[in-house]
Amino acid sequence: xxxxxxxxxxxxxxxxxxxxxxxTTIGLQLARQVIENGGRVVWVAPEMPDGLRFSQIFxxxxxxxxxxxxxxxxxxxxxxxxxxxxxxxxxxxxxELVVLDDYCPDxxxxxxxxxxxxxxxxxxxxxxxxxxxxxxxxxxxAPLRARGSKELQVDTIWLLTRPGSDSKRIxxxxxxxxxxxxxxxxxxx
Numbered sequence: 001x002x003x004x005x006x007x008x009x010x011x012x013x014x015x016x017x018x019x020x021x022x023x024t025t026i027g028l029q030l031a032r033q034v035i036e037n038g039g040r041v042v043w044v045a046p047e048m049p050d051g052l053r054f055s056q057i058f059x060x061x062x063x064x065x066x067x068x069x070x071x072x073x074x075x076x077x078x079x080x081x082x083x084x085x086x087x088x089x090x091x092x093x094x095x096e097l098v099v100l101d102d103y104c105p106d107x108x109x110x111x112x113x114x115x116x117x118x119x120x121x122x123x124x125x126x127x128x129x130x131x132x133x134x135x136x137x138x139x140x141x142a143p144l145r146a147r148g149s150k151e152l153q154v155d156t157i158w159l160l161t162r163p164g165s166d167s168k169r170i171x172x173x174x175x176x177x178x179x180x181x182x183x184x185x186x187x188x189x
Contacts (some may be wrong), residue, residue, distance in 0.1 A: 001188035004180055005033050008128035016135030016146035021108035022169055022182050023132045024049050027099045028057040029186040031069060039096030040068040042089055047101055048130055056184045074103060082117040099130045106134045112146035115118040119153045
């Protein structure tokens with residue numbers, strides 16, 4: 001089996017996940033992919049990824065290369081946090097991926113200030129943006145609903161679901177479906 005490595009193409013991606021099924025791991029895996037290819041990653045979240053999980057995903061990345069992973073805390077006034085994020089991404093050379101993990105409340109409607117902040121962030125940028133948030137229950141045949149999907153001006157929506165209690169996961173990318181397995185190294189095809 002090989003690690004799953006989707007093309008990012010500088011697009012903005014809204015990843016809606018079922019709770020505790022590996023959304024942060026997908027973010028870390030994509031960060032690793034970008035760093036392996038010589039790019040830089042800015043990770044923004046209220047809390048840093050679990051240290052053990054980070055070390056598992058970045059296990060074979062040289063320490064010098066992992067220095068292209070920059071982390072920022074998403075706390076306090078949202079407008080200030082997004083302003084600092086814009087400043088950081090402009091100051092750092094070679095940013096190819098910005099990950100916003102758990103950037104909004106876990107349930108309910110997405111707050112207006114979050115939607116405005118995200119839309120202003122992904123407006124006119126050259127890097128790929130991955131927005132990771134908890135999804136909501138779908139009222140149709142979809143396995144999950146991406147909250148804020150009508151308001152967020154993203155290029156694509158991905159859904160990450162867990163069909164059972166084992167390590168199998170399903171990622172829905174528009175019309176494509178990927179059956180993956182979650183391992184210590186990340187998601188494998």
